[in-house]
Amino acid sequence: MNLCIPCIFTSLFRFFRPRFRSCLFRAGVNFSEVELPLSDYASLSTFFRRHLKPGSRHIHPTADLVSPVDGRVLTFGEVFEGKYIEQVKGCRFTLEEFLGSDAAELIKRQREESPAHNSAGKKLFYCVIYLAPGDYHGVHSPVEWTIKEARHFPGDLFSVSPLAVQLIEPLFALNERLALNGHWQHGFFSLTSVGAFNVGSINVEFDPSLQTNLEGQTYTEVAYEEVQPKRGDCIAFFNFGSTVVLLFEAPDFSFHISKKERVKMGQSLGEIQSNRANASSRGRQ
Numbered sequence: 001m002n003l004c005i006p007c008i009f010t011s012l013f014r015f016f017r018p019r020f021r022s023c024l025f026r027a028g029v030n031f032s033e034v035e036l037p038l039s040d041y042a043s044l045s046t047f048f049r050r051h052l053k054p055g056s057r058h059i060h061p062t063a064d065l066v067s068p069v070d071g072r073v074l075t076f077g078e079v080f081e082g083k084y085i086e087q088v089k090g091c092r093f094t095l096e097e098f099l100g101s102d103a104a105e106l107i108k109r110q111r112e113e114s115p116a117h118n119s120a121g122k123k124l125f126y127c128v129i130y131l132a133p134g135d136y137h138g139v140h141s142p143v144e145w146t147i148k149e150a151r152h153f154p155g156d157l158f159s160v161s162p163l164a165v166q167l168i169e170p171l172f173a174l175n176e177r178l179a180l181n182g183h184w185q186h187g188f189f190s191l192t193s194v195g196a197f198n199v200g201s202i203n204v205e206f207d208p209s210l211q212t213n214l215e216g217q218t219y220t221e222v223a224y225e226e227v228q229p230k231r232g233d234c235i236a237f238f239n240f241g242s243t244v245v246l247l248f249e250a251p252d253f254s255f256h257i258s259k260k261e262r263v264k265m266g267q268s269l270g271e272i273q274s275n276r277a278n279a280s281s282r283g284r285q
Contacts, residue, residue, distance in 0.1 A: 033056040034050055035050060035053050036050070036051075057266045058266050059232040064250070064253070065269045066268060067263040068140050068142040069129055069131055069136075069244050070131065070265050072262055074130050074260075076126060076127040076128065077126065078123050079125065079247070083096070085247075097173035098179075098245070107249070110148060110187070110188040115186075121251045123253070128172070129243065129244050130243050138265065139235055141234075142246060142269070145229065146182045146183055146184070146227065147182040147227040148182040148227075149182070149221060150204070153219060154217045156176070157195050176194075180235070188247070189249070191246055192245040193242060194244070194245060195213065202236055202238055204236050232266060251272060253273070257269055
């Protein structure tokens with residue numbers, strides 16, 4: 001049974017749009033940037049997959065990594081001891097729990113296919129961003145990269161609110177999630193969409209056949225040949241608020257964000273220090 005939006009609310013949506021508009025406004029929806037009038041959306045589910053008006057978001061022109069979503073930064077940093085991701089302070093989960101028992105082999109394989117070829121001078125970083133119900137639900141490419149596979153992990157649908165994240169360990173490795181894995185110029189790159197309370201439905205723009213949140217599903221893995229999104233390209237949509245987890249290899253990466261900070265899609269998350277130094281050097285010549 002698909003629980004992406006409680007059926008009763010979807011059915012009543014068309015009859016009580018004015019009241020829903022008030023509720024959505026209080027939830028933080030900015031109607032001035034919504035592409036269509038509320039009356040054009042047949043259900044809450046289609047509204048949560050809404051597009052924005054052209055020009056509502058801008059991609060940072062020089063950042064090495066931009067935010068894939070609108071949301072709030074929960075945590076970020078270097079993967080601890082090469083295998084632990086911090087959920088919140090004092091609460092963590094492993095790469096194997098999150099990406100599968102072959103996580104180390106996956107990372108190595110994708111690194112070897114990338115222009116970087118090897119791990120010399122590289123570290124593994126992560127960034128976790130929470131989408132509230134009122135946020136724009138599109139998931140966009142944070143870098144130019146090659147997506148080689150999708151891994152769908154059926155699982156629980158616990159709330160991913162900041163309070164739940166503090167109480168349930170390891171929540172992100174328990175919930176239903178869809179991991180897009182591949183590589184960018186510096187090695188391994190992965191973007192995972194994590195399902196939330198009663199919301200496991202995730203639509204993948206380049207593969208409509210990939211279905212999530214269906215009864216009786218088991219682990220699924222799909223290989224791709226040449227899926228190469230550019231920065232800012234829309235690659236997926238949540239049907240309701242949820243969480244995105246980025247994992248990536250890079251040399252001397254510096255984050256430009258802080259925990260609990262609100263970010264917009266396209267905003268700079270950070271840069272590679274050597275790139276910045278090289279740009280500064282060229283500017284002085």
